[in-house]
Amino acid sequence: MLHIKYRPQSFSDMIGNKETVEGVKSLISSKERPHTYLLHGPSGCGKTSLSRIMSREFGCHQNEIVEINISNNRGIDTARDIIDKTKLRPLYGPCRVYILDEVHKSTNEFQNALLKVLEEPPEHIYFILCTTEPDKLIKTVRNRCSTFSISPLSDKSIVRALEEVCKKESLTVDSELLKTIAKESLGSMRSALVMLDQIKDLKGDISEIIASVGIVTEENKTVIELCRRLATPKVKWKSIAIVLKNLEEDPEKVRRAVLGYFSNILLNEDNPYVASVIECFEEPFYNSGKAGLIKACYMAIKF
Numbered sequence: 162m163l164h165i166k167y168r169p170q171s172f173s174d175m176i177g178n179k180e181t182v183e184g185v186k187s188l189i190s191s192k193e194r195p196h197t198y199l200l201h202g203p204s205g206c207g208k209t210s211l212s213r214i215m216s217r218e219f220g221c222h223q224n225e226i227v228e229i230n231i232s233n234n235r236g237i238d239t240a241r242d243i244i245d246k247t248k249l250r251p252l253y254g255p256c257r258v259y260i261l262d263e264v265h266k267s268t269n270e271f272q273n274a275l276l277k278v279l280e281e282p283p284e285h286i287y288f289i290l291c292t293t294e295p296d297k298l299i300k301t302v303r304n305r306c307s308t309f310s311i312s313p314l315s316d317k318s319i320v321r322a323l324e325e326v327c328k329k330e331s332l333t334v335d336s337e338l339l340k341t342i343a344k345e346s347l348g349s350m351r352s353a354l355v356m357l358d359q360i361k362d363l364k365g366d367i368s369e370i371i372a373s374v375g376i377v378t379e380e381n382k383t384v385i386e387l388c389r390r391l392a393t394p395k396v397k398w399k400s401i402a403i404v405l406k407n408l409e410e411d412p413e414k415v416r417r418a419v420l421g422y423f424s425n426i427l428l429n430e431d432n433p434y435v436a437s438v439i440e441c442f443e444e445p446f447y448n449s450g451k452a453g454l455i456k457a458c459y460m461a462i463k464f
């Protein structure tokens with residue numbers, strides 16, 4: 162998966178957020194560097210990546226980087242467990258880093274319990290708290306952290322990064338398509354790479370490719386709406402018919418977009434209904450035109 166393969170490994174790999182990266186770099190290279198950090202910003206813009214890079218800069222051994230997803234471990238027991246373990250010296254290397262992901266999902270008890278250790282962690286312990294919603298943390302936790310904000314990436318830097326990935330992967334992807342992906346990903350590099358992964362092997366008309374991954378542009382709004390309704394369990398024919406009435410695109414084009422959309426779903430889940438929709442849209446509509454499209458939709462939802 163591209164978003165895993167292209168996780169930044171060093172400060173210089175981080176796209177965008179130059180000021181934050183420089184700030185982090187200079188703070189952690191200072192002699193009296195803090196042991197407690199808070200990174201906040203939207204999903205997919207580099208919080209976990211930056212945390213791991215920081216951990217390595219601290220000299221932390223891979224085996225001593227402890228990542229805890231707080232949304233699954235929200236309570237006081239997790240806090241107590243962390244506090245107990247901070248007393249143990251690392252087995253490998255000089256320090257241990259706790260990366261607490263989605264830390265805003267923790268309970269108030271959790272946050273209060275951690276206050277003391279966040280304020281004065283043992284010499285061999287670092288904490289990096291990551292969150293998309295810093296306002297949900299109690300103030301006393303926030304006050305104890307050196308805080309950095311990570312911003313969504315600009316469309317331009319996402320396009321540039323995607324071009325770079327395409328080059329490394331020997332992919333030829335239309336530049337208009339890269340721009341659309343960047344726009345759709347709303348600043349998240351992860352979303353952009355996931356989308357690139359989905360479309361990278363598709364060939365053909367750009368608007369069809371875009372529709373096949375469910376990206377809604379002004380041009381393919383109705384087609385996507387049709388796909389979504391077809392994918393809704395037990396959908397009523399009336400709801401499909403309304404969209405079909407408004408559909409002006411070439412039926413053959415719609416057919417291919419539907420195929421792309423549903424094969425994408427099937428690649429991600431075992432779903433006999435989705436397979437049956439694909440079957441209904443297998444035959445081209447060259448001779449039957451819109452009637453063929455209407456019939457295929459009808460057959461699909463009667464499965």
Ligand SMILES: Nc1ncnc2c1ncn2[C@@H]1O[C@H](COP(=O)(O)OP(=O)(O)OP(=O)(O)O)[C@@H](O)[C@H]1O
Nearest residue numbers: 164167168175176204205206207208209210350351
């Ligand atoms: N600033 C960035 N520079 C380069 N790649 C990035 C950047 N941000 C995100 N990515 C890409 O997106 C992937 C996910 O990023 P990361 O896990 O760091 O995001 P996150 O901010 O922790 O998201 P979440 O809030 O969902 O946990 C990375 O593996 C990498 O491929």
Ligand SMILES: [Mg+2]
Nearest residue numbers: 208209262291
């Ligand atoms: Mg993360």
